[in-house]
Amino acid sequence: MKKMKFLINGNPYELAVKSITDDSAVVECNGTDYEVEILESRAEQKTPRLVRKNVAPSSSEKVERTHKPTEHVGSQYIKAPIPGTILSILVNPGDSVEIGQVVAKMEAMKMENNIMASSDGVVKTVNVKPGSSVLEGEVLITLEV
Template structure:
């Protein structure tokens, strides 16, 4: 099975092969891992990935899923391979102050800018890791980095203000 997923502003291609209660997953044709899954009850799964256990609650809303993993919530859109899809991003007419917020809970892996840097729309400003996937956050318009409110290696919650651009 092939799927395209959207997590935050990042898109991934997943290839999943099912073997009984085990799934072999390949992300973007590169990262591979196996997942042992047990359905505990409707919308509640127990996953074993490597040596780590995850309790996952999934709420389905027509290709949009709210996935709670060990208390952290992620919003994920899932599309079958080849289906039309749209990713809503910041508008091109953004004026004034832009606030880059964490779209999901995770860990800041890398800050790609420093205060005073000039950025163009679409330039990556930070990378957050969530659910073993890296998500690059991008500027939604041209501007100057005014504030960086987070450090590399720190955990963030959904909605936390990370970077301010003017």
């Protein structure tokens, strides 16, 4: 039960809220019970405040997470960049490929993505076929570099 004291026109009043619903409340004022209608209610907002410490980077080096399609990285494996479904394979074992050449197409997140060769070489094996579901990092094509 919430109790409050008021001073109205110099007269002291003691109010106690006995029960409350969405549109009415029962209050006791100076020993007498009253049922009152609630016209407007203001709820106190308790917004949490997030406090974080400043964190310095662990090193001053800039780390590249991915490579450019035309950049030579010397990889002999062409891997799935994200989970998805293989739509088509555009090369066969024995075919020569160049950096940045589209070797397969896959659907991921309702978008068609081109899978490109990360180095020059000759296709050694094709490990998937159209319609295959693949996970991120799964080897799609092996190259002889």
